[in-house]
Amino acid sequence: MKKTLHVTNGDSLNDRLLTMKIEGDYAVWREMLCEGKTIVDLTSSAFRKTRVDFFKNNYPDQAGDYDEKFGSQLAIIADAHHYEEIILWFEYDLFCHINMLACISFIKSRGYKGNVYLVCSGRISGEKDLFALSQLFEKQLLSHYNDKVLLNNHDLFIADDLWRLYCGKDPLKLDPKRAKDSNFTYLSNCISAHKERFPSVITGLNTLETNMLRLIRKYNIKTPHQLCGYMLNYQGYYGYGDIQIKKMITRMSSFFTDIEGRLTLTEKANNILDNSYNVFKEMKYPCTLGGASKYEYVYKNDNHQLTKA
Template sequence: MDNILHVVNGDSTAKILKESNIQGDILVWHEMLCEGPLDKEVGSDTFWMNRYNFFKNEFNVERLEYFDKTIKKIVQLEDLEGVNEVVLWFEYDLFCQINLLATCSYLLKNYRKDVTYSLVCVGYEKGKDKLQTLSDYTSEEYPKLLENKIKITKANLEFTDKCWEVYVKNNKEELQNYKFKNPKFWYLPKAIEQHLKRFPLENGLNEIQNKILQIIQANSFSEKEIVRELLLWQNAETVYGFGDLQYFNYLKKLSDYYQVKDEIYSLNKLGKSKI
């Protein structure tokens, strides 16, 4: 009997996968590598220290919690003894695509000839008005997704490893010029295009920061209402794929540009000068 390891993009996917009764163990990739300091060598001491410090400083996540939820799970990919196939379950957005690059880079570092590597990556679907996430499918539909999986070769892993290296460098010119196109990773170029919009514009702020100031200027919103509006904008016009915690953090870091009275945000003089 095949021993399959499913590496999934989050808890919601893991839940649906369990309900589908698809054979195999499930490993949840609990990271958000589209944010914070990185290191080319996924799984190295420097990599983990960078990530721990980021989560501690930005989200007050303690070392033990990060170890239990993230490191303890991910390092299982270093030893695939007895595993016949690794299936990666990810989505089209920037959040998932960067995690996917890191996962593939890590798998290459620990590559085994006796393991088959496969990818289930959702997004465009004929007849659907919007891009699909893994949460848009029912447990009854997951076997069909698995049936349409894409085989990932060592050469494919080497491609993602180079893409990961370019992303970690985060040089705008190199990101613009590098050829991220690959038929196995169809959504990657669009995700990188989205990432490039996080570089500062002429006013010193990036697309997300400018959008936050625009929302504050146009409305009388509380913190939660601003983040709700950001999520609506994200889903309609971007492929960031961020969670609400990331947007709460973006808003907090823009405190020099607004004031809050009775929980309602408004731009100050500096904020208005950026619009």
């Protein structure tokens, strides 16, 4: 039996670990399950069709070779019974945590009996900001690896349960408290962040969309490309990539204009921020987050809960 299978959160980290000669075999998780409809069983034809259709409709440049990019790596994880241990490399953000939940649920469904460890980045001693694994120095990365956390049966159950709830049609069941007493340090924050992806009952914009307007108002941002950079840096627990942020900017483009070389909010956008003007109806479009339609629920800012729209 082989000793270690590493499951990494992307090719960049994977290549770096190989360069560092961290022993073991590798599988790369090349999916973004935090966006679009998801289905619990990753091996089902329904899951594959759903995800391929999602990429074709939203990120056509990323739609090709799905089986090679993701299916081939999932097949490696499916054979994890050949390994004594699995080490998961995922970061503190929502993007990584949804992928991590799906991965753990899949491993659990295969009846894996070995140890499952987690290497998760986030807070660094003496630093204010949260750090991705790719941002760590080699010494820090090795330290994280040496301090990897053994996930117990309770952790595995929680991850599987939350993945199933995420894929379900009722996001009201997703409660940050479900992550209590687990070894997932950032999971409750990610569940809270997920809930804030639904539109605010007050304005019809979600947290990230509102934050975009605030950034445009606060900073001297000259181009949508520069706005993307600000959004990437000031997104908190979401962990979105540039292709997701660029898509969001395009969808929000009616709320700002270029005046003398600076992005400037429209009157309507200022009314959203200053007078709680509601744009729910005009923002509404077909969008699924896991198993729930984004515009079938609204986020209540006063109690941080979701309710039916």
